[in-house]
Structures are given as C-alpha cells and as structure tokens.
Amino acid sequence: MEEKGSTPEQQKDQEKKKALLPISIGETVGRKYRIRKKIASGGMADVFEAEQITLRRKVALKVLKDIFADSEDARTMFYREAQMVAQELDHPNIVKVYDFGEHKGRFYIVMYYVNGVTLDEYIQERGPLPVEEALKITVEILKALDYAHRKGIVHRDIKPGNIMLSTDGRVYLLDFGIADLVMQAQKRRRSIPGTPEYMAPEQFRDKVDHRSDIYSVGVLLYEMLTGKTPFALSDEEKDRVKKAVRDDKEEKDQTIWVLQRKIFSEVPPPPSSKNPEVPPQVDEIVMKAIHKMPSERFQSAYEFIQAILDTGLVKDETIQLENMEIPDRNLSVRGGYVQEEEVSGTKITQFIPIEEEGEAEFEFEEVEANPGRWKVYLLLIFTLFIIIAGIVALLFIL
C-alpha cells in the first residue's frame, strides 16, 4: 500500500530489489533456518534442505521463484494461501507446512522433510510399475485430494514431481495452494504456466474445479502403468518439432503447443496398448478419469477410490519401496574446495561447497627451486658489509 506515490529513490530501490540475490548454502533464513543444500530446482521454486536451528530438526525450505515480495498484493495473496494450507490441511498424505516468510525479497515456505524419492524419480528408475502398486499409490493421492476437495481446496498442479514416496512407504502430496499462486504470477508474465502434460483441457481456459485434479491423477495413473504420459510426443513428432525451430526456447514453446493440441483433440490409446499387464477394468478407470469433459469423469476423488477398490486388485494397502536408493540431491555443488577422501582404499576427490567455508587461506613452502644465486650474493654482500662496518666501528673506538 505504501508503494503508491513513491519517490524516484524508492523506485530505484524497487528496481534493485528485482535483481534478487541468490540464496547461498550456510545462510540463515528468518533467523531460524540454516540452509544446508539445494535439493531440487524447478520452474517455480528451489527447494533446500535446512536445519531449524532451535529444534535441530531437518526441514525442507522452499523458495518461490516467480512471485516476489515486492508488492502488497503479492504479499497478501501469499500469506493468505500459506495460512490456509497450514491451518486447513492436516492429513497424513499432505506434507505439513510449518512456517513461511520472506527472505531477500522472496517468499519461502518451511515444510516437513520427507526422506524419500519423488514419484518422478521412482518412475524413471523403475519404468512402468506393477498394476497393484500403481493403484495403491493412486489411492493414497486420492485420499489427500478427497480430504482437500471436501474443504473446497483444489490443488491445480498434480504431477509426479509434486508427489513424494517416503522410505517407510507413505505417499505425500506437496504444494497445495502454491501452485495456483505461481501460475497466476506466470500468467501475468505471459509465460505458459503449469506442467501441460498433466493439465486438463479446461485448465488451459482457466476453468478449474476439483475435477481437473481428478484428470491429473488419471494422467498420473496412466504414466505409472505405462511409463509415459498419454499425450507424450512420439519420437517422430519430436523430430518434426526440432526441424521447425531454431533454438531450445522455440523448441520448448512449440512442444507445448503440440501437446496442448493433442490434449484438446486426441483420445489416447488405452494403457493396455502399451503395457499388456493392464487389465480392462483398469483401462476403463484411467480412460474415465482423463475424459475431456469434466462431467464424464469421476465426480469426486471418493468415487475414483471406490472404482479402484471395486476392481479387487488392491489387496493390501501398504506400499513398500524396494531397494530404492535415495539419490544424492545436492544440486548446488558446481565446484568448491578440493578435498580428498578415502573410501575403501581409493581416493576420491570431492568439492566442498564454498559458502560454508568462506575464503580459503593457502600457504606453502617454496618448493626446492635453486636456492638462488642471487641470495648467495646478497648474503655475501651483507656479511662483507658487516665486516667493514665492524672494522670502521673498531677504528672509531680506537
């Protein structure tokens, strides 16, 4: 509100604020959280592993990229959304929000740290999942959505990157409320918002209700069963796009347009055409969930869950992650101080993030090198000088 009628100086300040400084490792945010490392970097946010200093507990700290704390409007909106998520959403399948605030002109959100992998990483590592496992994960996601939808809250950005599987077999949905904020900010900047692969057709026209989330879950289930999203471009289509564009940015834009066209007009082949293990009743469920008309989909998450349970394919609801290695998520290290470490007999060179260490001091001996004839001469002259001085002094005294 104080933005109005600002003096030129203040405007300059504003402009300066826009050039935001990076958040660095070792930095303390909001006097409470110490940044440890960057664990994810996406279009709308960077996620850091941080330590809540007082409680000494690990938390995930998400710093939003596209909405900046530079106007009262943005602030009001962000605080409202963050408070809503923190107060309203208390569910075992939804990641808890602990805190939020502003740092260096950016909004951040502090959340429960899930020790596990994203569904994205899981699918990439495993390829298509067994039918029962895919259904189990879907049910867990739907439980979270059923709970939120009953409170009138729509997620709007369901995608594998927003779902985490913890090592103890739980499924968590991330980013309620935030997705919407960021999308609106992106739209103001005229960039294409969201992750188009998972967006329902009506979402491109800004008509969103809880059935758009149902659609996205349908796409997710399709992907878990086949390893690919229903409208993923074929190699041939990708080639065609590549030939028509000049650079990476154009390629990205063009790909999104092609995708959007397919989402609007194409009926994808059922999952069983790509994975013969998928039984017809599961095909039916998926195709119903990703119907182009919201009125033809499941009308609630609850209905969707019932349909899955009715197939009788989900026998036991526990999910086990087998031999899943938690990937090293330290994305921030692009260099640093060299450190050697011995791991079972072999030396490994590591690069320690610089922010934690500060300036490095170095000191080393002059290596061998010829003692320098120069030095010898100098020493000679010096001794000669002392001797002469001594003689002169002696002469004086005498």
Place this chain on the structure above:
Amino acid sequence: MKGRAFGNTHVGKVRPKNEDFFAIDPSIGLFVVADGLGGRMSGDKASYEATQTFVEVVKENYKKIKDPKVLLRKAFLEASRNTYRVSTSDEYYGAMTTFTALFLHGKRYYVVHVGDTRAYLLRYGKFFRQITEDDTQAMELVRRGALDPEDAETHPSKHVLTKALGYKETVIPKLYTGYVVDGDRFLLLSDGAYLYFSQEELKDILKKYSPKEAVDLIIELANDRGGEDNITAVVVEVLKSDAGLLDRIKALMEVI
C-alpha cells in the same frame, strides 16, 4: 607463498542449469574454472570431468614431478583424454568444456588454458592485464591481422570456439607463466561473468575488494545486468610471495 582465495558460481537468470565448474585447492595452490558446453545440455558433465581429472592428476604427481610445466601438461592431457571419452559416450555425446587453471608454484604462476574462460592479473594495484588469449574465431582473425583487436569484443565470431576439451582426444593447451610478487591478484572468469564488465571495472573491483567480496560482487552485478549465461569467478590474492629483489624487478618488467 601465502595468500587467500575465494570462488563461486551461479546459474544466472536465463539458463536452466549451471554447466560451469570450478575448483580451489589451497593445499597446493591450484585454481580452476571450466565452462561446459554442447551435447544438448550435458556440458556440465564435461566441465566436471575435466576439472576432477586435472585436479586429481596434479595432486597425485605433485611430489613426484618437480617441473611444474611437465606436471601440468600431464594433468591436462589426462583431462583431455577423459573429457573426450565422455564426449564420445552415448549419454553425453558432444559434451565439451573450456578450461583455465592457475597453478602457483615456487616463485612463479602457471596458467594452462583452452577456450574462452579467462585469467587476469592485477599487479602492484596498477597493472591489470588479461593473461590468457581466447581460443575464439574472432581472436584467430585478430592474430591473422584480419580484425582489429578493439572490434574483437563485439565481433559475431567471438563466441565461436576454435578449441575446447572434448572435441578430440589430445588437445594442446596454451601455457603462460611469470613471476609472482606480493599483492598479486589473479582473477579467473567464465564468459558469463566477463561479458558484463570492462577491463577497467574488473581492475577496480579487484583492487578495492577482498577475494570473497569481489567474487560476490561480480556474480551479483552480472546477474543484475542480465545473467544470460552461467557466472563463475575465482579470485586469488597473494599476500606474501617468495620473490627476491631480482624476481620483483623481472615481475615488474612483465607487466609494463
């Protein structure tokens, strides 16, 4: 020799990921900046591989090989070979990297260089110069007398590299060397950093600030001015050298 150093890197504001890499090894006085490119987004692998190999080989042979030039050549060739291996693999096909390493040893500095990352030197707070010559088409034209040095900075071919690690198995680097004296400040930059600065400004920053302040400022300003590419800077300040009187005179002759 005694001194302090700092370095950092930033993805910038446009590129989706950081393909630069840098290393600082205060125990042996080795500093590296590499800028990965090509291979549809796997340049980051090349810059990492080259730096990692180079640092490892230097560390391994530091005590064995007395002649620093021989040591650096060996490390560079090994880095060259490994980067080429990466560049010809299916996964990282076409990945390449520029490479600039500064090595402080005895009374001298040594710079091994390929590509368009740069090393600068500020001496006695007055004399500032670029140690390395870019391996770009524009500089090639300058060498052949076809282009004025002043025009090289704006010539369209200044981004076209004539040499990089990864494009063939054995890449021959340029090697620069000179004396080190008290107060020398070295600056290593990737093109995403120096793109936004005049020589005068770099000289000023190097003169006024400590290594950490200088690096932070360069990254901040480069981002403010567009941040179109990954930004990497390493600053090394020599507090006490082993140079004798005669070395100092020679060192002065090098820069004036």
